[in-house]
Amino acid sequence: MSDTDGKKTLGLGTRSGQVKQSFSHGRTKNVLVETKRKRVVVPKPGPAGGAGAGKAGPVGDPSRRPAGISDAEMERRLKAVQAAKAREADETAAREAEARAREEERQRKREEMEAKEREERELAEAQKRKAEEEARAKAEAEAEAAREAAAKSSPAAAAAPGEAPAAPRGGAPARPPVQRKSEREREERGDNRNGKGRAGDEGRRAGKLTLNEALAGEGGRQRSLAAMKRKQERARQKAMGMNVKAEKQVRDVQLPETIIVSELANRMAERAADVVKSLMKMGMMVTMNQTIDADTAELVIEEFGHRATRVSEADVEQVIDTVEDKAEDLVSRPPVVTIMGHVDHGKTSLLDAIRKANVVSGEAGGITQHIGAYQVTTESGAVLTFLDTPGHAAFTSMRARGAQVTDIVVLVVAADDAVMPQTIEAINHAKAAKVPMIVAINKIDKPSANPQKVRTDLLQHEVVVEAMSGDVQDVEVSATTGQGLDQLLEAIALQAEILELKANPKRAALGAVIEAQLDVGRGPVATVLVQNGTLRKGDIFVVGEQWGKVRALQNDRGERVDEAGPSVPVEVLGLNGTPQAGDVLNVVETEAQAREIADYRESAAKDKRAAAGAATTLEQLMAKAKADAxxxxxxxxxxxxxxxxxxxxxxxxxxxxxxxxxxxxxxxxxxxxxxxxxxxxxxxxxxxxxxxxxxxxxxxxxxxxxxxxxxxxxxxxxxxxxxxxxxxGLLSAEVREHFIGYAQIKEVFKVSGVGKVAGCLVTEGVARRSAGVRLLRDDVVIHEGTLKTLKRFKDEVKEVNSGQECGMAFENYEDIRPGDVIEIFEREEVERKLA
CATH class of the missing domain: 3.40.50.10050 (Translation initiation factor IF- 2, domain 3)
Incomplete structure (x- = not known):
């Protein structure tokens, strides 16, 4: 139907009315409002070309169309609905096809598994039948042989194999006829004439489980194929006697004074939870990370059936005891050469010339501040390891460590300076370490060089060189020109050949820390000289009070390496702390051992320091406090x-x-x-x-x-x-006295307002008002102080010269007599310095 304006509507029972709409500034407007009920539009296709069909196509009757929607819009909406339905149908079909494909794939896999099981089953049955046939044939052969033997001894036994022998005269039943082999085989195979298998075949196969039977359960949860395989495996092990429970292994458990619960469980090879449960039964509520005493741990060990072995805390270091090396495992190793000598005698410059590198320029002021370790390969192919130690007196302990790890000491003495105090210290270190020495007389190129004086001075310290008919090699060298370097290397190689230095590279590494530092980017870094064995990346080690795992190895040229053999210096990364220079590095098997050894050493060092710093008696404490005050x-x-x-x-x-x-x-x-x-x-x-x-x-x-x-x-x-x-600057200044004069008291006067005044004659030097005075009576000092007044006649003066008379009055002292001598002096404060 249509409204008064001729617009087409869908006849939804609309209601119309006017509403007054207000705007700003008081403006109003009457608006016509229509309220319509929503209705689902279901288009009905009319007869094609009918009079009341409206537009042809999917639009339908115009009277069923919502108001305000054109024919084109209506057609577009209907097409969209149809397209959505078509897409939904396609998606449903695709899902069904995918589900069918998955089901077919599962069915195919199920059939493949059934066929595989069937083949395995048939193969096993064929093997079993073959074994039974062979056993049966063997038994028949033995029976045939027995019958032949019996036939020879008895005529009745000679009857035909297929005929039954005649019954004996006594009426006993005759033996049943012997069944033929072919019949037995057919019966066992199930190849009877009616084509049926043996009745017992189904019973024999009843224990076999196929995939269909496993999946064909009715209702409830079905067992998986893996569970069925596990069941079959248990049955097979049971048939073969493999499921017999292993006998519990009794262990010897090493038990220190205290032990962590988890470590105790590890040593017993038991579960930590079981150990904690056992302790809780004893009334101890502990966790696996808590520590228990040895007595409690021994009870737990006995409860679990093991044997406890008490050990002391020091026994943890037994794992790093030195192992005796076999002679066949020893191979030659490079010698470790330590450069020693006085400061500024050219030690680092000499090594610099040998290495053909510039090392000394990297040290502050050209002075070696650290121990450096380097490897040098000579022209002849010999490898030498050099340790460059500082020559300053403050580094005595560092040089001592260098001498402990070295094989040969090269004593560098400047030809223009001869033997100096640190040269003597180096000689003493080398002698204490019982290390052979080679004297390198350096700076031979200088005009003031006197090598003969060096050789003569060395005689005072019991170092006799070969030039003086001794056994110590001496070589004249120049680090600047390179003179004599080849002879020095030859002398070192000769000395190393005499020493026959050998080590075992196949054992766990043992080395000494030459230097240690805390690097910002790399953490604690230790320069280690490997003395025995081979240190590899990933090794677990303990060094002094620290432990770690080798994270990286870096040689003296800054290159990363995977291992370091004997006499090779490397920088080791991976420590948990900075060790002390001179500590020994030992490789152990596990992190637990390394941590235990490091903790024990740290505890022992702490106790030692505490014992050394504690005074034993009250008197010692008081004496120490008084001395410190x-x-x-x-x-x-x-x-x-x-x-x-x-x-x-x-x-x-x-x-x-x-x-x-x-x-x-x-x-x-x-x-x-x-x-x-x-x-x-x-x-x-x-x-x-x-x-x-x-x-x-x-x-x-x-x-x-x-x-x-x-x-x-x-x-x-x-x-x-x-x-x-x-x-x-903390020292108190030294006070020095200078005597400047003497005066003798002639008369004593009493002056009102001043007190007693001595009339004096200056007999020697000069009397000054600002100076100090002492009063001597019979050459004994009876007073020391300062002057209150010094007068010449009636005038106050600063000083009075010798031979003149003056008046003196003392500050706060009046016991003066004629004949007393006044000593006049001045004080001077002199700053003191530490030697």
Whole structure:
């Protein structure tokens, strides 16, 4: 139907009305509103070309169309609905096809598995039938042989095999006829004439389980194929007697004084939960990470059926006991050569010339601050390992460590300087280590060189060179020109050949830490000289109070290597802390062993330090406190780049001081200066001395805020001199007296307002008002003080010369008599310095 305007509507029962709509500024407008009920439009196709069909096609009757929708829009919507239905039908068909394909694939796999099982079953049956036939044929052959033997001895036994023998005369039943072989075979195979198998065949196959039977259960949860296979495997093991429970193994468990529950379970090869449960039954509520005492652990061990073996804590180091090397395992190794000598005698320059590298330029001030380890290959192919030790006196302990790991000592002596104090120390170290020595007389190219004086001076220290008919090789060299370097290398190779140095590279590695440092990017790094065995990447080791796992190895040229053999110096990464220079590195089997050994060593060292620092009696405590009260202390904090340098600085600091003042190192360590160091320095009022290290940004800001002084050094001379000067400032100044004159009292006058005044004659020198005076009576000092007044006639004067008379009055003292002598002197304060 149509409305009054001629617009087409769908006859939905519309209601119309007017609504007044308000706008801003008071404007209004009447709006015509129509309210329609929603209705689902289901188009009905009319007869094609009918009068009341409206537009042809899928649009339908115009009277069923919603108001305001054109024929084109209606047609578009109907097409969209049809397209959606078509897509849904296609998707449904695709899902059904995919489901059918999956079902077919499952059916195909099921059939393949059934066919495979059927083939295996038939093969097993064929093998079984073949074995039974062979056994039956063997039995028949034996029976036939027995019958032939019986036929020879008895005529009745000679009857035909297929005929029954006649019944005996006594009426006993005759034996049944012997069944023929072919019939038996057909019966066993099931090839009877009616084509049916044996009745027992189904019973024999009843134990077999096919996939169809496994999947054909009615209702409930079905057992999986894997479960059925496990059941068959258990049945097979049971038939073969394999499921017999193994007998419990009794172990000898090493039991220290205390042990962690998890470690106890590991040593017993039991579950940690079972051990915890056992302890809870005893009334101990513990976890697997708690520690129990040895008595409790022994009860647990006995409960689990093992044997406990008590060991002491020191027994943990038994795993690193030295193993005796077999003679056939020993091979030649390069010699370890240590360069020793006085400071600035050219040790590093000599090694620099040998290595054809520039090492000395990397050291501050051209002075070696650390122990360096390098490998050099000579022109003849011989490999030599060199240790370059610092020559300064403060590094005595570092040189001592170098001598302990070395095979040959090259003593470098400057031809223009001869034997010096550190040269003597190097000789003593080499003799104490019982190491052969080669003397290298360096700087032979200088005009003032006198090598003969060097040889003569060495005689005073019992070093007799070959040129003086001795047994110590001496070579004249020049690190600048390269003169004599080949002869020096030949002498080292000859000495190494005499020593016949050998090691076993197949055993666990054993080495010594030459140097250790805390690297910012790599963590704790130790320079290790491998002395025996081979150190490989991934090895677990313990070194001193630290342990670790080799994460990387780096040789002296900075290259990454996978292993290092005897006499090879390498940098080891992977430590959990910085070891001490001189510690021994040992490779162990497990991390638990390494951790246990490191913990024991750390505990032992802590106890040792506590015992050394504790006074044994009250008297000793009081005496120590009294001595400390009279000694001025200079507290300092030391941070260095490597462990050896830190130790050397601490040893140098301990030598500074006397009975009045001393240097106290509050803390020393390796690495950058941190906020913790600044906090300790602030609390103690101590400066921080950094040797080749710097403070981080946070520590610098904290030091500026708290007023903590941080001083940086790169040469140890400067550090020692500055600390010595600072310690000298704590010394009390020395007071020196200079006598300037004598005066003799002639008369004593009493003056009102002043007191007693002595009339004196200056007999020697001069009398000054500002000077100190002593009153002598019969050459005994009875008073020392200062003058209150010094007058010449009635005038106050500053000084009176010899031969003149004057008046003197003492401050707060009036017991003066004629004949007393006045001694006049001046005091001078002189600053003291530490030697």
């Amino acid at each position: 009279n000694v001025a202390e200079l507290p300092i904090l030391v941070k260095a780049d490597v462990q050896g340098s830190a130790e050397a600085i601490v040893q140098a600091m301990e030598k500074i001081g006397n009975d009045e003042v001393r240097v106290r190192v509050l803390h020393f360590g390796v690495g950058a200066i941190t906020d913790t160091d600044v906090g300790l320095a602030e609390a103690s009022g101590a400066p921080i001395l950094g040797f080749n290290v710097r403070a981080n940004a946070s520590a610098r800001a904290s030091a500026n805020q708290k007023g903590v002084e941080i001083r940086y050094y790169s040469v140890i001379y400067d550090l020692v001199d500055d600390v010595k000067a600072a310690a000298s």
